[in-house]
Amino acid sequence: MTADAPSRALDRDSGRARSPDRSGVATAADGARLAFDVYGAGDPTIVFLPSTPIVHSRQWKAQVPYLSRHYRVVTFDGRGNGRSDRPIEPAAYADDVIVNDVETVMVASDTGRAVLVGLCADGVWRAIRLAAEKPERVAGIVAFAVGVPRLAPPHPYRVEHSFEEELPVYQGWATVNRHSWQRDYPGFARFFFGAITSEPHSTKAIEDAVGWAVDGSVDAMLAEAEADFPFQREEIESICRSVTCPLLIVHGTEDHCQPVARAHRLAELTGAPLVVVEGADHMIPGRHPVLANLLIRDFVRSLPETRP
């Protein structure tokens, strides 16, 4: 009798706790194909936004098995990583395009209206934009590690080094640099996910995230970095204020990617409750899955339209 140890296979994607009930491909207006998965059959539907293109939909691996027992869950690989197309033109990563991708996947997965869950800028800001522009689509938002740009200054070390110019040494935050990515993208990924997954006992979370990064594409990352972001602070704040659906904000005090001040500002603008997790880093859904899952569950239960 031999028992295979769980989760220790070399094939990183084997041995999932929960496999999709349905997988499909949505096609965006520009022709980019977006791979999505549907789990469970409960109500409402929860759509998890990708933090694209640095990782793909497996970033939500600690949420899907639990939440799909209670709700219908949709995840998708954002353009530039996973099984989705990887355009290399900056225009393909424009803010409008990424927001539209969420709706494209909702339509293709027969999801009229959903609770949106996002992490960092690609997850949170795009969820807010969709809620502001298509309120009929969004029943609520859970915003982890608030990455709404310009709501508060970034961490100083995030803007200390040039992204475009050649630097004498690529280490630490200086690896967030075009030339560093082209030379040693895995090295950047190891630094980056180590820095933002800074709590003790995170070796597996870091290993996973580095794996999702190297599943992706440096060219897609560079295209995304060059994409147009047309909003100034005033307009961003106005969009945040215009969100009418319920919102829950969750942010760690030790988030080395997004400053907690952005979460406080978003809470002020929206009147939404803010859960500040003492000592937590940027990767709360992975590092504190039980907390994250129960916060999502309780938020969904609290929505007026889902109350029995």
Added chain:
Amino acid sequence: MSGLTVAPARRWPSATTREQSRARYPDATGFIERDGVRVFWERYGDGSPTILLMPTWSVFHSRHWKLQIPYLARHYRVVTFDGRGNGHSDRPRTSAGYADTEFVADAIAVLDATATDRAVVAGLSMGGGYGLRLAVDHPSRVLGLVLFGASIPVGDRAPDAPAGPDASFAVPQPDDEGWRKYNAEYWRRDWPGFAAFFVAQIFSEPHSTKLIEDGIGWFLDTDPETIVTAEYAPFLRPPAEWERSSPTEGDALPFLRRVACPVLVVHGTEDQIVGIRDARRAAETLGAPLVEVAGGGHAPIGRDPVLANLLIRDFVLGLETMS
């Protein structure tokens, strides 16, 4: 045991580690006392049967079962105790106080104190040896035995080998490299250093940082003098009247042949403390099933808790089917 001196248990939270929050707290706790030595026990849940989670080498205390207790207590009644030498239990100051027979007698006293007629017994590493001796010496109290990473002497021994640790333990070594850290003088000089080394051998799989941190904490809940003293205690020495199949056979084999209850052996193929071949030998001698955890280290209960818990559950289900 007369004249035995006993050092009191160090109070928790100790200077080195704080008691962590628990997923499940005991429904009852208490002490048994034998020959002036107090031993701390805990009881959880009220299902049936009772699972007795044995102490192991006294470098760990009963928190080494922390990933089993919350699950098992939902289905069964769980009893565990801090082995003498660590946790809330006293630290005898003579080697005789750490004999395997003392751990077995403590187990019987804890079963009595918790009104437990019979139990399924599980042990990790040396705890497998204590469980084995309990099953052999008190067959009426043991429904079945689960051995995880059992550290029991199954290999041949030199016919004239002295009992107890050899010179590499007792005599200072030229350096502290690797396994030369398994040395009394080094332990007294750098107990945290030995703890870090040995615990890393126990939890040798990737992504074990939390287990290692916990394990080092348990080492630091006791002290090197206690563990040096315990090192000279008798462990699985067959009584003289027992026949041996050969003069050189490992001391555990006569015990293994005398086990009457069902046994399950669970062992990691990459165990850095006790090689998988020892587990195969033990299982073969017992005529018991062996679960080899592919890629697993010395402590499947820590690194593969779901697997370990379900194996215990399935073992209990099998016992119920038989009865």
